[in-house]
Amino acid sequence: MLAAVTFIFVFSCRKYETYPVERITDNIVYDSLDKNATYAEWVVNGIYAFLPNGYNRIDNVVLDAATDDAVASNFGNNIEVLGKSRLSAVNNPDDKWALAYEAIRRANLFLANIHVVPRDETTKTYWKAEVRFIRAMNYFELLRRYGGVPLLGDKAYSLEENIQLGRNTFNEVVSYIVQECDAIYPSLRTDPIDNTNLGRITQAAALALKSRTLLLAASPLNNPADDPARWLAAATAAKDVINLGKYSLAGNFREIFTNRKSPEVILAYQAAQHSNLERQNAPVGYVEPNVSQGYVSPTQELVNAFPMQNGLPVTDAASGYDPANPYTGRDPRLAATVFYNGMMWLRRPVETFEGGLDNPSAAVRVSRRTRTGYYLRKFLGDFGNATDYSNQNHNFPIFRYAEILLNYAEAANETDDQAAAYTQLKEIRKRAGLQAGADDLYGLKANMGKTDMREAIRLERRLELAFEEHRYWDLRRWKTAEQMLNKQLTGVKIIRNTDGTFTYSYQPVDYVSFAAKQYAYPVPYKEVTASGGGITQNKDW
Amino acid sequence: MNNYIKIIFSLFFLAPSAVPAAAHAYAAGVLFQDTARQAARQDSIYPLFFTTKQKDQLVSAVGFADGAALRAVPLTGIGNALTGRIAGLATIQDAGEPGNDQPLFLLRGRTPLVLVDGIPRNIYTILPEQVASVTVLKDALSAAALGLRGADGVILITTRKEAKQRGHNMDFSINTGIAxxxxxxxxxxxxxxxxxxxxxxxxxxxxxxxxADDIVKYRNGSAPYTHPDNNWYARVMEKQAPYQRYVLSANGKTDAMGYFLSIDYLEQDGLLNQSSLNSYSTNVDYKRFGFRGNVSIDLSPRTKLSLNIHGSSRRRNAPGGAASLSFAPNTGRLDISTGSISGLFNSILNTPANAYPVYNPDGSFGGNQLFSNNIWGQATGAGYSQINMNDGLADLVLERDMSDVWKGWWVKGTASYTMEIIHNIIRNKSFATYEMKVTGANDTIYRQFGSIGEQANTSGVSVRNGSLFMDFSTGVSRSWNEHHLDVALQYQRSSARYGNQLPFVIKNGIFRAEYRMGNRYILDVVTSYSGNNWYKPGHQYNFYPAAGLGWNVHNENFFPQNSFFDQLKLRTNYGLVGRIDANYFSYLYTYSNYGSAYYIGTGAGGVQGTEESQLPYVRTTEKALKWNIGADLGMLNNRATLSVDYYRNRFYDLLQQRGRNTALLGAPYPAENIGKSQYSGLEATAGWSDKVNAFEYEIAANLAIQRGRIIYNDQPPQAHPWMETAGDRIGQQYGYIADGFVTTAGEGPVVEGYRSVPGDLKYRDLNGDGVINFYDVTKIGPDKPEIYYGISAGFRFKGFDVSLQLAGLANRMMNLTGLGEWEFQNEGRGPAFPHHYNRWTPETAATATYPRLTAGFNPNNHVNSSFWLSSADFLRLKTVALGYTFRGGVLDRLKIKGCRVFASGYNLLTFSGQDRFDPENGSLGYPLQRILNGGISIKF
Structure with a gap:
């Protein structure tokens, strides 16, 4: 009898492995025998996802809905935290601190281990340079948000280490990014890139990052003494991209955003084809299967900033602006940037007049409706005459050539080279489809001095780069946010008359506010306390 | 049979409560409360973890509930029957769906392990009719033998075994009622x-x-399609649902064998209304069939073999939708929720009455862009899903009295196999909703939202668990003069498999020694050396020792022999117990792959990614050093009893992220064994039972005062002292301190950046910077200890019996925020509720109890603050049972030993400061239920 009991205990021999052997350990990822470097390549792919992305990334609206360019269509959108000065060290919808350091860790781990893998040196050299670029790009994202941040170098910390670092200065981070860009430049793929590798980092991307970084460093926010050497460095960096001679402005402004490959795009965040942007941003009056959410309402201020097709501002008596037909004869970029009343979309005119399909009376139960009379059109596919949405390319442009030209114009103007600025602005305006005019100035004032030219460049950046996450940062870098972002924003109220004509009136819809301390984001509170005093909080937070 | 074998046998073959008490209850045919009676008896036997103890030998804090009393309650599961019965064991019933309505247990502040006959089981597989008793092991000594699973305490359920007396008994009962x-x-x-x-x-x-015209139409219902007025609860919910249960059980005993057999069938209908269009049920129905057979055979005068088999098959039905499951190996609790039910009740609280008509004039579901999901469609038009849960187990126990070899020696072996399979059948379909628009005199267009889909049938096995448990024990029990010594050694191995994971193996070596002198002094020592294979080798095993001392003062010569004081016992114990939370091989440094990490090339195809998994950390068990001291008192011929316990449980090595978890690491910090907390409290149970002629009555009350505190949580120094959380009550709520209403626009202090208008909340500016932000967040909940209490009472007179149970709690706060509380949530599309009539308006500024209304999220008012805290205290009349037993006369001639007719109720009355919702679960989801039940039980 007891023998039987004992037997039960004896037969429990080993039938399983002692730990899950299917797990991928680090010596499989960085395998000294894997000539294909399969896992290592996948690590690089994973790091690519840490490039900055844009579009409707904050509570379904674009970052620029926290500026005077747009408001969220719905009330209580989280973007208001940024646009209405409710930002804090524990509530920041655009906090990138943890995400950027995650990217930096991944890059550093890769750089420390890739030497083990016997893949061909050419590929490994590319990978290392690409990963270093993404690391530098993430430092840039930190830099413009928080100012100086801790530089980790090539170090990937372990749990056992007590990480108590101090912040490096703004200038140290700038130098680090610039040095990295210079160092990796020779190792990167040359432009233009082949179709197979489209989306990978190229030499031009390194130059573009350097240009953007040096422009940030030269800008009034970070260059209070207006050191001309900084502007010169920024101008040179932008000119380097131009001198590369590999990029040009695309012929069609709209197609920059929907063609997978464009002569203008230096680096874009690559994504699968989808129709999410159309569904998020197009007017709300469309039915299944094209139901759209209209999350963003561009403001009248932005619409007014677009000149007439002759390049003259609408406030100019000579511009030919007709208040009864406010959208005719305008800069073609207006129609490529916002939906306005009467524009064709999915085979019918957009109706943002009061009671129209896309701005229905309050009693009609739609998710939300435009607050300004406009919807966001930029980046969307060409569905004016289509029946239904189809998947489109929606790669967010991180760097495009037009920005480089504007960077160059801005820096050159500050170094008193207005002629260079004229050249760039004219090129941009020409591509936009503005008329050259008799003076071949595309509506620009002749003989502008530094100050006028500065305003012209700033306006051009607002129009050309609208909703590409530039204005939000530009207003900060120019240190004009306090003036530009403390005001009422307006929208249009359109009444359809019985004869089919429209009457336009303008009304305040919302406000935007900005406190001086917002020029730098607060460092996340947890990081300040966890650093044991090493990381100091930004001023007034 | 000698003494020790009696004790062993009592573990597996005898009812746990003292034979006379249980026999008495059975003979009387009455399911009577006997808490007070039990406490008074010195010879009551308590089942513990693989051992038993007689009351006067017990030196640990143990709660006990007799199965007969629990079975009197019209419940489908055993969990809710325990409410209010045992000091220190609190239950919180958070869900009411049939088949998913077992409560969360809190034993001295922690979630205890549920064991059936010593082995972890899913509580839903336990059928009340099979329960002989429930023992709650509250302290270190009683749970020390569990080693790394003992820290949170144990609810030990013992199943019924063979009859005590020779003969055969059969009991057939029918319960029927409404919920x-x-x-x-x-x-x-x-x-x-x-x-x-x-x-x-x-x-x-x-x-x-x-x-104004709209409002008139809503009011008079003159335009039901364009101006609908729906009460969604009335539409979706029935007022009551039937419930029935049939149980046949039998036990008996002959010379060579004994048995207990039970077959149990339950059908409980859900409270959802049904559509006549469906040939199938979309209701939340629950069906359960279960059986148990516990048989023991005397192979020889010294050898006993017993076999317990159990099986149950349970089926839950629900409207179409996905089911989700989570399984906690540590507690054996299996949480199954059907998303369709929570989704349905969520929709009700997110949809105003005028959102859309249920049906359009053409019979289609109403809907619109804002509300494209018709609630009635959700309930009846989305198909249905079934969760089929099956489990089975077999225990084989062989034991032998080895006194023929060496006096007092015994051996015993147990093997138990359990399997559990959960199989989902989902027959979903999608439906479209339509918005009607009258465009002309005879022209109506319908705009479609959503799409009509074919019924899509899927099925899958979501849980496949199997576990094998083995125990081998041997021991010696010897007495000489007034000394008595019991020593036992035990080896246990349990191996459980969950899905495709490597087996979860716990090995446990146990040493027990008990020394008694003259039944006055007791020294009890239990040590476990136990470990688990999911921890890193070298960190798998630990010692968990505990020791206790007891003094039966009433057995001393100096103890006055009078009828006032009958018994006085003092006892204390101290020990170390563990809590396993191994997290599947998380000590390994690994990478994981994921698809479509990025997109490279003009082909727009996704490329694979690889990334670091959670950083490894070598965990050990969480541990608790527990101290318990108590006294038991019997007075007035043991009619009055009182038990008091004080405990202090210091938990350490608790898993939590370190405080300085900087993001500069670039990866989330894993949980580490660094936290410390302390639970302390006082428990008292008092009882009175007496008999006046034929009138027997008893009353028992219990009270637990419990305080849980964070001792150490590694929080780095904060900007202000009020932001520090060490020392706070566990579960403390944090927020702003509300300070009245804004009376003039722009007045503060209010949330930073917010432009206030009259009727907004003001908050206390703790750091005096003029604005309210996270620097002003502090603890807002009460700091007082939690209080749980219960009262049981009953009487028996001739054939009548009555019993009732009350349970309550105090010093708990609810945070009334979000769903069901705030007005017009979800971008303003949500509903409002009657309590919003108490809003601030200029006229009601002095009396308002709610801020001014906002159409949507208000960043100042709709944040955590003391304003939203409200007392969750309540007292419930949990159960009342009335019965009358017929005996003799005609019944004797029919060979019927007894026949009891009874009526009982569950959740009959609730007393609480909250009048808008149930204080226990907040009434946000499927409701808790009141059950009214009647039935008959016939004994042959």
Whole structure:
């Protein structure tokens, strides 16, 4: 009898492995025998996802809905935290601190281990340079948000280490990014890139990052003494991209955003084809299967900033602006940037007049409706005459050539080279489809001095780069946010008359506010306390 | 049979409560409370973890409930029957769906392990009729033998075994009754909603939405399609649902064998209304069939073999939708929720009365862009899903008295196999909703939202668990003069498999020694050396020792022999117990792959990614050093009893992220064994039982005062002292301190960046910087200890018996935020509720108890603050049972030993400061239920 009991205990021999052997350990990822470097390549792919992305990334609206360019269509959108000065060290919808350091860790781990893998040196050299670029790009994202941040170098910390670092200065981070860009430049793929590798980092991307970084460093926010050497460095960096001679402005402004490959795009965040942007941003009056959410309402201020097709501002008596037909004869970029009343979309005119399909009376139960009379059109596919949405390319442009030209114009103007600025602005305006005019100035004032030219460049950046996450940062870098972002924003109220004509009136819809301390984001509170005093909080937070 | 074998046998073959008490209850045919009676008896035997103890030998804090009393309650599961019965064991019933309605247990602040006959089981597989008793092991000594699973305490359920006396008994009972929903939230009518919505819009400086004409139409119902007024609860919910249960059980004993057999069938209908269009049920129905056979055979005078088999098959039905499962190996609790039910009740609380008509004039489901998901469609038009849960187990126990070899020696072996399979059948379909628009005199168009889909049938096995448990024990029990010594050694191995994971193996070596002198002094030592294979080798095993001392003062010569004091016992114990939370091989440094990490090339195809998994950390068990001291008192011929216990449980090595978890690491910090907390408290149980002629009665009350504190949580120094959380009550709530209403626009202090208008909340500016932000967040909940109490009472007179149970709790706060509380949530599309009538308006500024209304999220008012805290204290009449037993006469001639007719109720009355919802679960989801039950039980 007891023998039987004992037997039960004896037969429990080993039938399983002692730990899950299917797990991928680090010596499989960085395998000294894997000539294909399969896992290592996948690590690089994973790091690519840490490039900055844009579009409707904050509570379904674009970052620029926290500026005077747009408001969220719905009330209580989280973007208001940024646009209405409710930002804090524990509530920041655009906090990138943890995400950027995650990217930096991944890059550093890769750089420390890739030497083990016997893949061909050419590929490994590319990978290392690409990963270093993404690391530098993430430092840039930190830099413009928080100012100086801790530089980790090539170090990937372990749990056992007590990480108590101090912040490096703004200038140290700038130098680090610039040095990295210079160092990796020779190792990167040359432009233009082949179709197979489209989306990978190229030499031009390194130059573009350097240009953007040096422009940030030269800008009034970070260059209070207006050191001309900084502007010169920024101008040179932008000119380097131009001198590369590999990029040009695309012929069609709209197609920059929907063609997978464009002569203008230096680096874009690559994504699968989808129709999410159309569904998020197009007017709300469309039915299944094209139901759209209209999350963003561009403001009248932005619409007014677009000149007439002759390049003259609408406030100019000579511009030919007709208040009864406010959208005719305008800069073609207006129609490529916002939906306005009467524009064709999915085979019918957009109706943002009061009671129209896309701005229905309050009693009609739609998710939300435009607050300004406009919807966001930029980046969307060409569905004016289509029946239904189809998947489109929606790669967010991180760097495009037009920005480089504007960077160059801005820096050159500050170094008193207005002629260079004229050249760039004219090129941009020409591509936009503005008329050259008799003076071949595309509506620009002749003989502008530094100050006028500065305003012209700033306006051009607002129009050309609208909703590409530039204005939000530009207003900060120019240190004009306090003036530009403390005001009422307006929208249009359109009444359809019985004869089919429209009457336009303008009304305040919302406000935007900005406190001086917002020029730098607060460092996340947890990081300040966890650093044991090493990381100091930004001023007034 | 000698003494020790009696004790062993009592573990597996005898009812746990003292033979006379149980026999008495059975013979009387009455399911009587006997808490007080039990406490008074010195010879009551308590089942513990693989051992038993007689009351006067016990030196640990143990709660006990007799199965007969628990079975008197009209419940489908054993969990809710324990409410209020045992000091220190609190239950919180958070869900009411049939088959998913077992409560969360809190034993001295922690979630205890549930064991059946010593082995972890899913509580839903336990059928009340099979329960002989429930023992709650509260302290270190009683749970020390569990080693790394003992720290949170144990609810030990013992199943019924063979009859005590020779002969055969059979009992057939029928229960039938109805279940009614407990309090549900009130919803506003369409007209009331529209008026408040207009007011909210005006408060926000936006134009009104509803015209006076609209409101008239809502009020008089003259335009039901364009101006509907729905009460969704009335539409979706029935007022009551039937419930029935049939149980046949038998036990008996002959010379060579004994048995207990039980077959149990339950059918409980859900409270959802059904559509006549469906040939199938979309209701939340629950069906359960279970059986148990516990048989023991005397192979020889010294050898006993017993076989227990159990099986149950349970089926839950629900409207179409996905089911989700989570399984906690540590507690054996299996949580199954059907998303369709929570989704349905969520929709009700997110949809105003005027959102859309249930049906359009053409019979299609109403809907629109804002509300494209028709609630009635969700309930009846989305197909259905079934969760089929099957489990089976077999225990084989062989034991032998080895006194023929060596006096007092015994050996015993146990093997138990359990398997559990959960199989989902989902027959979903999608439905479209339509918005009607009258465009002309005879022209109506319908705009479609969503799509009509074919029924899609899927099925899958979501849980496949199997576990094998083995125990081998041997021991010696010897007495000489007035000394008695019991020593036992035990080896246990349990191996459980969950899905495709490597087996979860716990090995446990146990040493027990008990020394008694003259039944006055007791020294009890239990040590476990146990470990688990999911921890890193070298960190798998630990010692968990515990020791206790007891003094039966009443057995001393100096103890006065009078009828006032009958018994006085003092006892204390101290020990170390563990809590396993191994997290599947998380000590390994690994990478994981994921698809479509990025997109490279003009082909727009996704490329694979690889990334670091959670950083490894070498975990050990969480541990607790527990101290318990108590006294038991019997007075007035043991009619009055009192037990008092004080405990202090210091938990350490608790898993939590370190405080300095900087993001500069670039990866989330894993949980580490660094936290410390302390639970302390006082428990008292008092009872009185007596008999006046034929009138027997008893009353028992228990009280637990419990305080849980964070001792150490590694929080780095904070900007202000009020932001420090070490020392706070566990579960403390944090937020701003509300400070009245704004009376003039722009007044503060309010949330930073917010532009206040009259009627907004003001907050206390703790750091004096003029604005309210996270620097002003502090603890807002009460700091007082939690209190749980219960009262049981009953009497028996001739054939009548009555019993009742009350349970209550105090010093708990609810945070009334979000769903069901705030007005017009979800971008303003949500509903409002009757309590919003108490809003601030200029006229009601002095009496308002709610801020001014906002059409949507308000960043100042709709944040955590003391304003939203409200007392969750309540007292419930949990059960009342009335019965009358017929005996003799005609029944004797029919060979019927007894016949009891009874009526009982569950959740009959609730006393609480909250009048809008049930204070236990908040009435946000499927409601808790009141059960009214009647039946008959016949004994042969």
């Amino acid at each position: 009614q929903p407990l309090k549900q939230r009130e919803l506003l009518s369409a007209a009331a909603y529209a008026e408040l919505y207009n007011e909210a819009l005006q408060n926000d400086g936006r134009p009104a939405l509803y015209t």
